[in-house]
Amino acid sequence: MEYSSQRAVLIRKSEEGELLDRFLREGSYDVLNKLILIPLEEAAFKAFSQVNPSELHEVIQTQKMAQIIREIRSTIESKVAEGRLAAHQLKTLPEDSSDE
Numbered sequence: 001m002e003y004s005s006q007r008a009v010l011i012r013k014s015e016e017g018e019l020l021d022r023f024l025r026e027g028s029y030d031v032l033n034k035l036i037l038i039p040l041e042e043a044a045f046k047a048f049s050q051v052n053p054s055e056l057h058e059v060i061q062t063q064k065m066a067q068i069i070r071e072i073r074s075t076i077e078s079k080v081a082e083g084r085l086a087a088h089q090l091k092t093l094p095e096d097s098s099d100e
Contacts, residue, residue, distance in 0.1 A: 006093075007090070007093060009086075010086040010087075011090065012086075013079075013082050014086040014087040014090060016079055016082075016083055017079055017082055017084055017086065017087070020076050020079050020080050020083065021080045021083065024080065029076070037072065037073070040069055041066060041069045044062055044065035044069065045066065048062035048065075048066070
């Protein structure tokens with residue numbers, strides 16, 4: 001990967017990670033979690049517990065609801081981790097590359 005594009009990717013990942021980290025630390029995530037994600041997760045569990053087990057399509061659909069909520073949480077956490085790694089890599093990246 002070209003040095004300048006590698007640096008641009010690291011900067012973008014670092015900035016995204018910082019934004020999401022701030023989102024987590026400043027309490028916005030708590031609001032999203034409390035008012036949106038937890039109620040959706042509870043609704044998915046309730047729907048799953050009430051679905052007829054012989055209706056495979058409905059079973060899968062209710063499982064997907066819960067999976068999407070877990071995926072949202074996991075994506076936030078992984079983007080924060082990627083951002084931290086990118087910030088670290090930016091610190092260790094030389095100022096200029098000899099292959100430019």
